[in-house]
Amino acid sequence: MKKKLMVVITVFIICFCITGCGDSSGGDVEKKVKKTELEITSIEGGWKCVDIKIEEDGTKMEKKEIEDMYEMKADEIIQLTAYGDGTGEMIFFGDYANITWTEEKDKYVIKVTSAESTEEPLTMDALLKDNKLTIKFVDSYTADGVELESTMNFEFEHQGKVSKFFENFDINLSDKEVLKMSNFMATGQCIVVDETLYGNFGGEFVGKGTFSMGKIKKGDEPKVSDVKEIAKQSLATYLTEKDGHIYGILNNEKIIKVKVGNSKVETLYEGGCDYLQIVGDKMYYTDENYSLYTMSLDGKNKTNVIDKKEIYYTYILPNEKVLYQDDSDKESLHMHDLKTGEDVKLNDVVSYCPIIYGDHIYYTSPKGEKYTFNRLDLYSGNVETAPGNMLESEFVIENGNIVFGEGGLPTLSVNKWNKLSETNYGGMVSRIYYSDGKTRLYSDSNGKxxxxxxxxxxxxxxxxxxYNHINQ
Structure with a gap:
């Protein structure tokens, strides 16, 4: 009977190979999972096989016997990865195939597919219960002139979410980090350090903008007092504090620093520059050609990081990956791994103001003279667009809420990200400049x-x- 049960496995392997077998380029799914301890409510993610059972004509073969027979552990015999867009990968005895999956009533249906094969897809049912996934394959075949039915059951444990884009992908930004990214995408024109506001707020209604500093006074009549000029006729962007100094860019022409509490400007670098960000003991910025560079905090040791790209909206993430928009690739979003040099395209549309929250990148995309509001799943690659009204300005994400730069500054919780059309807003478009969760700054369309x-x-x-900007 053992010989017949071996035939069962052989039949399954043959079916698997005919319908979807490719090379083993899918790799070990365990290498790119995001661990989670939460209740598993979807098949999405990486799955490790922990048990195998085969039954035929009343005879059973258990996991250890199967492992000994093939000199392979259960998690080597079969591996499964399911993405949130209904696609995935399966590896069986080293052979790799694409799958599709759907949810139907109380089960999932998995189909092994191949663009090259004309055979019917190999179909299996899967049941998710108590955080474990059981895949069942039933097949009929003839052996020694006898019609037999065999059942193979594979039990899996969830290993976490899996990204289509990167090996070892794991990112979970805190609310503080999301807010920091939001301020950066708002061009970082203001920052509060030790109750002192630094930013572009000192300009007059008619005249030149002024980079200024002033003490924030909270009380019955909150205000900014003791305002001092730092730089006239200057637009300061990407302001950030590091070791008692404010770093930033002036007029996209030079990188400067100012000692906290002081108004004296020290120039660290001169030349076209944008998107300044400090990570550890390095400054990242783009040059006049929008290539990405680093240099030390004293303005020395300039080093190219990414070239042959036109990099906009660049942001260095805590996991040493760079999110950016490539202007030379139809303004689509890319992610670059600083450790390996791997560069992956995330979408294929014009994308502005990308902000990561949870498992998604939220961004706007132009449509006519306005913008759609969208999000991209960092694990499945699935893209969604909010229905109804379109935007005229940008947005920030603050403590789990999305604040839109529309009239009235409408605010939605992130889990209602696509419900803007159900809210009331209008009037003049606003521009959001800064939030630390306590102090907030924005302007109207006149720069007030x-x-x-x-x-x-x-x-x-x-x-x-x-007033924030030149209004002439």
């Missing part, structure tokens, strides 16, 4: 700057502190 301590769309605790 507002300071608030409650929330962006609060009618109280809001004060005008000046």
């Amino acid at each position: 700057m507002y300071l608030t301590f409650d929330k962006f769309n609060s009618a109280e605790d809001k004060v005008t502190i000046g």
